[in-house]
Amino acid sequence: MNKNLSNIKKSKYLLNKGECIAIPTETVYGLAANAYSNTATSKIFKLKKRPKKNPLIVHYSSLEMLKKDCDLNKNFFKLFKKFSPGPITFVLKIKKNSKISKNVTNNKKTLAIRFPKHSLTRKLLKMLKYPLAAPSANISTKISPVSKEDVKDEFGKKIKFILDGGQSKIGLESTIISLINKPQILRLGGMQTSRINKILKTNLKLSKKNKKIAVPGQGKVHYSPEIPIRLNAIKPKQGEAFILIKKRKLYSKNFYYLSKTNNLKEAAKNLYKTLRMIKKKNFKSIAVEKIPNIGFGEAINDRLIRSSKY
Ligand code: AMP
Ligand code: MG
Secondary structure: OOOOHHHHHHHHHHOOOOEEEEOOOOOEEEEEEEEOOHHHHHHHHHOOEEEEEEOEEOOOOOOOHHHHHHEHHHHHHHHHHHHOOOEEEEEEEOOOOOOOOHHHHHHHHHHEEEOOOOOOHHHHHHHOOOOOEEOOOOOOOOOOOOOHHHHHHHHHHOOEEOOOOOOOOOOOEEEEOOOOOOOOEEOOOOOOHHHHHHHOOOOOOOOOHHHOOOOOOOOOOOOOOOOOOOOOOOOOOOEEEEEEOOOOOOOOOOEEEOOOOOHHOOOOOOOOHHHHHHHHHOOOEEEEEOOOOOOOHHHHHHHHHOOOOO
């Protein structure tokens, strides 16, 4: 049997038994469990050391299944048609008779949902009779994983299985938009806000309120390599790793480039990988040159600011 198919079948077997496993997505790797099951979803919180109050994103591959759990509205269909499957998460009203575990929503009346694009995970979802609750597969507040090795790095033997889907293509979490009442951007991410605005004919930005408190659980410290980070640096200090946005002729062993050609999408994809690499090299601190605050640069800066709150 094809290796991917046998791995998908193993994933299905473990998930049906109520285990939690890691799955690949185009944004980052997720730590997945049956979203209808209290025992399965509680394992996610335990393994991640995630505060109970921080709700999870639920992953679907079919509208039929989603309709059982959420009220869908016009704005949802507009964005869904254009961007799903893809790096966009919708916050919707949860139905009273939905079977989603209370662990997932922290008893809220809303549910965050997404249609991931990675082909292995889509195949897996299609084989299941339930959607998958899946936050990023890292210990809470640490760097998000973008490969199987990163997930191993986070959990070691504590994780039952990792479905290997190669490196995540986008490398940043999904953009979260609330479609309850007026649309609101709750988190910047892999889908640029400008593209959302075009479809909704609006001019949404991450609101000031959300910049401060962000979405529940997106606390101040997040994505942390656990060493100090200095932003908008012009040059590194002695012993610092230096992250640069584009490749230069100038080269030093402590220089890490996020992109070859000043491409912010490529930079976003390489951000977590680079932070993890630097962390492993035992630098005492990191300097980062100024990243333009446009397009994907906005999401990169958002993550860097949080990771520098260490
Ligand atoms: P992650 O842990 O990377 O999967 O992030 C998931 C994010 O989605 C967290 O910041 C959650 O707070 C947010 N989230 C999940 N459910 C909801 C919801 N119903 N309303 C608002 N934000 C949510
Ligand atoms: Mg996360």
